[in-house]
Amino acid sequence: MKTLRLILVLIPALLLSGYVAEAQIAIKGETVYTMAGNPIQNGVVLVKDGKIERVGANIQIPNGYEVYEAKVVTPGLIDAHSVVGLAGYMNQPHDQDQLETSSAMQPELRAIDAYNAREVLVEHLKNHGITTVHTGHGPGALISGQTMIVKTTGQTVDEALVDSVTMVAFTLGSLNRNITRPGNRSKAIAMLRQELIKAQTYAQKRASGENNSTDLGMETLVDLLDGKVRALITAHTATDIMTALRLQREFNFPLVLDGASEAYLLVDEIKAAKVPVIIHPTMIRPGGEARNASMETAAVLYKAGIPIAFQSGYEGYVPKTRVVLYEAGVAAANGLGSQAALEVLTIDAARLLGIDKNVGSLEAGKDADIALFDGDPLEYITNVSHVFIDGVKVK
Amino acid sequence: MKSFHSLLIGSALIMIFSLSGFAQSTPQVFRGAQIIPIKGAPIENGVLVVQDGKITAVGDANTRIPRNADVHDVSGKVIMPGLVDTHSHIGEGSGGDRSAAMHPDVRIMDTINPRSTSFNKARAGGITSVNVMPGSGHLLSGQTVYLKLREANTVEDMLIYLDKDKTIYGGIKMANGTNPIGNSPFPGTRAKSAAMVRALFVKAQQYKAKIDEAKGDESKMPARDLQMEALVEVLEGKRTVHHHTHRHDDILTAIRLSQEFGYKVVLQHVSEAWKVADEIAAAGLPASIITLDSHGGKLETLDISNGNGAALEKAGVLVGMHTDDGITDSRLFLRSAAMAVREGMSRQKALESVTIANAIMMDIDDRVGTLERGKDADFLILTGDPLSVYTHVEQTWIEGKKVFDRNNEDHKKYATGGYDVFRAAAMHTHHEEGGH
Numbered sequence: 001m002k003t004l005r006l007i008l009v010l011i012p013a014l015l016l017s018g019y020v021a022e023a024q025i026a027i028k029g030e031t032v033y034t035m036a037g038n039p040i041q042n043g044v045v046l047v048k049d050g051k052i053e054r055v056g057a058n059i060q061i062p063n064g065y066e067v068y069e070a071k072v073v074t075p076g077l078i079d080a081h082s083v084v085g086l087a088g089y090m091n092q093p094h095d096q097d098q099l100e101t102s103s104a105m106q107p108e109l110r111a112i113d114a115y116n117a118r119e120v121l122v123e124h125l126k127n128h129g130i131t132t133v134h135t136g137h138g139p140g141a142l143i144s145g146q147t148m149i150v151k152t153t154g155q156t157v158d159e160a161l162v163d164s165v166t167m168v169a170f171t172l173g174s175l176n177r178n179i180t181r182p183g184n185r186s187k188a189i190a191m192l193r194q195e196l197i198k199a200q201t202y203a204q205k206r207a208s209g210e211n212n213s214t215d216l217g218m219e220t221l222v223d224l225l226d227g228k229v230r231a232l233i234t235a236h237t238a239t240d241i242m243t244a245l246r247l248q249r250e251f252n253f254p255l256v257l258d259g260a261s262e263a264y265l266l267v268d269e270i271k272a273a274k275v276p277v278i279i280h281p282t283m284i285r286p287g288g289e290a291r292n293a294s295m296e297t298a299a300v301l302y303k304a305g306i307p308i309a310f311q312s313g314y315e316g317y318v319p320k321t322r323v324v325l326y327e328a329g330v331a332a333a334n335g336l337g338s339q340a341a342l343e344v345l346t347i348d349a350a351r352l353l354g355i356d357k358n359v360g361s362l363e364a365g366k367d368a369d370i371a372l373f374d375g376d377p378l379e380y381i382t383n384v385s386h387v388f389i390d391g392v393k394v395k
Numbered sequence: 396m397k398s399f400h401s402l403l404i405g406s407a408l409i410m411i412f413s414l415s416g417f418a419q420s421t422p423q424v425f426r427g428a429q430i431i432p433i434k435g436a437p438i439e440n441g442v443l444v445v446q447d448g449k450i451t452a453v454g455d456a457n458t459r460i461p462r463n464a465d466v467h468d469v470s471g472k473v474i475m476p477g478l479v480d481t482h483s484h485i486g487e488g489s490g491g492d493r494s495a496a497m498h499p500d501v502r503i504m505d506t507i508n509p510r511s512t513s514f515n516k517a518r519a520g521g522i523t524s525v526n527v528m529p530g531s532g533h534l535l536s537g538q539t540v541y542l543k544l545r546e547a548n549t550v551e552d553m554l555i556y557l558d559k560d561k562t563i564y565g566g567i568k569m570a571n572g573t574n575p576i577g578n579s580p581f582p583g584t585r586a587k588s589a590a591m592v593r594a595l596f597v598k599a600q601q602y603k604a605k606i607d608e609a610k611g612d613e614s615k616m617p618a619r620d621l622q623m624e625a626l627v628e629v630l631e632g633k634r635t636v637h638h639h640t641h642r643h644d645d646i647l648t649a650i651r652l653s654q655e656f657g658y659k660v661v662l663q664h665v666s667e668a669w670k671v672a673d674e675i676a677a678a679g680l681p682a683s684i685i686t687l688d689s690h691g692g693k694l695e696t697l698d699i700s701n702g703n704g705a706a707l708e709k710a711g712v713l714v715g716m717h718t719d720d721g722i723t724d725s726r727l728f729l730r731s732a733a734m735a736v737r738e739g740m741s742r743q744k745a746l747e748s749v750t751i752a753n754a755i756m757m758d759i760d761d762r763v764g765t766l767e768r769g770k771d772a773d774f775l776i777l778t779g780d781p782l783s784v785y786t787h788v789e790q791t792w793i794e795g796k797k798v799f800d801r802n803n804e805d806h807k808k809y810a811t812g813g814y815d816v817f818r819a820a821a822m823h824t825h826h827e828e829g830g831h
Contacts (some may be wrong), residue, residue: 021422050810088691089689089690089691089692089697090691090694091692091693092693093689093692119688120691121689121691123427124690242449262814264813264814265814271605280442280557281591283724283727285721285724286812286817287721289816292813292814292815292816292817293812294811294812294813294814295811296811296813297812315692316691317722318687318689318691318692318693318696318699318722319687319688319689319690319692320689320690320691320692321688321689322688322689323688323689326688329784330727330784332784333784333785333786333787334811337536338785378784379783379784379785380569380730380733380736380737380782380783380784381736381737381782382737383737388651
């Protein structure tokens, strides 16, 4: 009877505790990759109120902190370009919202209106230590729509949201076969240039008061031309990469290159343009636009000083999503090295996405997004033991 | 003067050996590596001796080294058997067309391009023997072909013969579940799929009965029927069925059919194997699994798990693995074994699953799959632990000949990829048509 009463008292208490992010947590790691300075041996990360409180080697764990231990501790990993939440794991028409084929250019499509926070693949990434994802409209249309940044937690997009409009997604080269126009590369660029010129005119007419009607697509492109959002241009071949750089020079919008299979042919040009690259998945199948992809490109760009990040990308079949943790491992083994690969997976990705003030490293004041591993994070046989997002244990 | 004499005698001896046709190639010795023979424990500082395409000795540092051998110091490296892949689509081949759901007469062998860069890709991944199959968009898409990835000019140069008459060099590909379902002449449901397969095998049983009744009398033999002839080979256990199957109930249907007609089967993919591991074990059938980086992508793989290897091992099933290239990449086949270990499979069984287990499933375990005296000299020199992400295949040897060397830039490009390395024709795209 007494036990029963105790259980009855405890149940509501436990339920309540699930909603409390203010738990105080201490994470001990044999190696702690802070990504702000050298890795710390036998380090401790203190977490309070969802934020990182302190990080160091000789920290006395205060009373009342829940203690976790791991071989290796890293900041939560960042997937710099995905379609999870929009492209569901069933791969059936009802759960595929990453691409609208009714028109070649639809910059007004918002990612927040299509993101399913409960999608199985979001959880899949989270279970691999990925806590932040830049996701949204995928490749395939000339302008497919907008992207956003979310944490891999929450039951709704609002709970998950970090940034609602991050980039506008463009694709150069071959487009989805259901999009009838344009018919070739040069027509595509003519259409894109005309659309951007239309946006310039739209902005001028709005400024002069000549036109007060609102066009959602134009509004988005004006934001792009004003530098408020960036263009994410998926371009794999050298021809298409050069086209992206040429467009950027003509219209002077902020640009992030995506995919970039043949980037190794254009290292100087990309560097001169000061354009970061969200590199194709290291294990991308060498076919179609990506037929000339190399597992060494991440290393080549990194060594040239070009900012890079890893992506899971878009997959049309199986596996329905890739996992940046795995892509980083193979890049590490192909010239990048493990330290650099871990930086690219965390702080470099955060900088590229413009969210490094809050995530990407283990530093006091940042979000307590933390991944715990039972060995070298990049090794095939290592498992993720725990994941924390905003100080809450989510795995 | 004396040395001149011995030179003469030596030359004479060489001539005699050459003429007699018993000339032996110079033995190749690989010394100093950790050798993982798969059968038996790893050997530190081991010695591998190969000659005339065969392994002549495997052992520790005390192994006798032939006097005239070429000795390769491979200290710090790891040597293991060449990998065997039970299910791949390299080689640009094709199987049956859309005219029927079952094509037992169609041979993928007739369509293989031995110059395909996809073979270079597989060699770069350490694959030395492979079952190349037609797709899964049919109930029975055709005869598969077992290939050794020798440097080849013709497909015949690559064939692995299973019989003395050299008439059988592969299995037969079947599929159930959603891939072969479609508009007529394809089945519309799972039950119809099974009924069509049963009807075909009943016909084959009757054809075989006529042959048996003829007792070698040519006049009593049934008219030659290529479809029936291939299926008789299946019924006689000379040709193994490789059955693409994902969902737990489809796996059981594949088992049921094999039991009804008594043919040999390898269960391929078995995405939901973890749900029916005990049933697979009870049937005594082998299973070849695939590693995927996420579940989903098609309805039948919603519940696929990289824990299949561990679950099947625990149940006592013979577990193999495959690339299904281009679904997974031949260059990363060892990764599949490692990913299974990540999910609980034992290290030993995982390594067996990319070598000897697959060799058993293809009935070539007397020739490949382990490093043992008398077996084909198919082996890999690795830069480290086969299950580590940081390890590269440095060299791939087939029957004593080096077919891949990562230190050669012309070869390395097949491991990393790069500009114009893989020709478009080599790309396998039939999964977009519902092939796998």
